[in-house]
Amino acid sequence: MTQRILLFFLITGGILTISSFVRPTTTQTNRKKVIGTVIIDPGHGGSDHGAKGRFSYEKDICLAVSLKLGAVISKEFPELRVLYTRTTDSYPELHDRAKFANENKGDLYLCVHVNAARGKRVAEVVGYKTVSYYTGKGASRKKRTKRVPQYKYTNLPSEAKGTETYIWGAHRSEDKELAIIENAPMLQEENFEKNYGGVDVNSPEFIAISLLKTKQYFKRSATLAGFIQDEFAKVGRVDRDVRQRGIGIWVLQATAMPSVLVETGFISNPEEEDYLNSESGQEELSACMVRGLRNYLSWLEQKQQPEISSTNTPTTANTRSFLEAVEDKHKLTKK
Numbered sequence: 437m438t439q440r441i442l443l444f445f446l447i448t449g450g451i452l453t454i455s456s457f458v459r460p461t462t463t464q465t466n467r468k469k470v471i472g473t474v475i476i477d478p479g480h481g482g483s484d485h486g487a488k489g490r491f492s493y494e495k496d497i498c499l500a501v502s503l504k505l506g507a508v509i510s511k512e513f514p515e516l517r518v519l520y521t522r523t524t525d526s527y528p529e530l531h532d533r534a535k536f537a538n539e540n541k542g543d544l545y546l547c548v549h550v551n552a553a554r555g556k557r558v559a560e561v562v563g564y565k566t567v568s569y570y571t572g573k574g575a576s577r578k579k580r581t582k583r584v585p586q587y588k589y590t591n592l593p594s595e596a597k598g599t600e601t602y603i604w605g606a607h608r609s610e611d612k613e614l615a616i617i618e619n620a621p622m623l624q625e626e627n628f629e630k631n632y633g634g635v636d637v638n639s640p641e642f643i644a645i646s647l648l649k650t651k652q653y654f655k656r657s658a659t660l661a662g663f664i665q666d667e668f669a670k671v672g673r674v675d676r677d678v679r680q681r682g683i684g685i686w687v688l689q690a691t692a693m694p695s696v697l698v699e700t701g702f703i704s705n706p707e708e709e710d711y712l713n714s715e716s717g718q719e720e721l722s723a724c725m726v727r728g729l730r731n732y733l734s735w736l737e738q739k740q741q742p743e744i745s746s747t748n749t750p751t752t753a754n755t756r757s758f759l760e761a762v763e764d765k766h767k768l769t770k771k
């Protein structure tokens with residue numbers, strides 16, 4: 437019996453060794469094929485400050501995180517070309533950002549933003565006031581009085597925190613407010629009519645066309661967004677999940693490549709604003725995104741694997757099932 441188990445482990449070891457020899461070469465050749473150029477788009481910039489915190493602007497955090505993100509990508513994946521839509525405090529118009537990405541044949545569009553939520557308005561009863569009112573008509577008309585509470589309102593900062601990653605998707609009415617905030621600079625651009633035509637970006641027709649356009653990139657965008665959110669959750673960021681937004685993100689719609697928009701955290705939350713502005717926070721955020729990217733690349737490579745190597749190469753699934761079989765055997769012999 438023990439001899440048989442030993443044999444199983446020897447065979448398993450052999451397969452693992454073969455696969456570790458096979459893997460690096462296929463990974464290298466595949467990586468060039470799966471992706472070549474990454475476009476990083478730091479949100480807002482210049483006179484468009486984005487969301488505002490107690491002491492900082494969204495545009496500056498977007499730029500700082502984006503530059504760190506790009507530097508880590510270049511270091512860890514030297515074979516990738518990293519391009520930025522801006523590297524200074526400037527505002528490239530949104531259609532120019534999309535054009536830049538498309539003309540440079542980007543394979544991936546990473547858009548970095550910072551979230552904001554409106555604080556709570558809390559009412560507190562501070563006293564009562566007597567007011568008069570009338571009931572009835574004609575002769576039965578009577579004057580009455582009643583006591584009504586008097587309120588004092590206080591604005592509390594929002595407690596919303598965490599990261600969420602957006603991909604282009606179907607129209608969802610609850611995203612309207614955020615969409616208006618993100619689209620506002622576009623509507624103020626000088627040549628809005630010329631560059632975007634007379635198009636109503638919130639019209640169902642526009643959304644339908646956009647949806648069609650990006651359908652082929654949907655799976656990839658959603659997968660990458662999921663991997664990124666997983667990494668944020670692992671380091672303890674509040675995971676607000678992958679969300680779809682059908683309106684508001686012009687760049688996600690206009691870029692002909694898988695694209696995601698990461699809302700890194702809430703500037704409206706004092707604790708989060710400190711984190712977003714800190715070196716360690718920015719490093720953590722960019723590291724998470726890079727790990728998400730790494731998983732995405734592996735996923736793309738695996739997707740291509742069967743087409744490239746169809747014969748005799750042990751796949752991960754094969755090795756795993758074999759290991760499981762060995763484990764089962766082991767359990768049986770123990771009994």
Ligand SMILES: [Zn+2]
Binds near residue numbers: 479
């Ligand atoms: Zn933004």
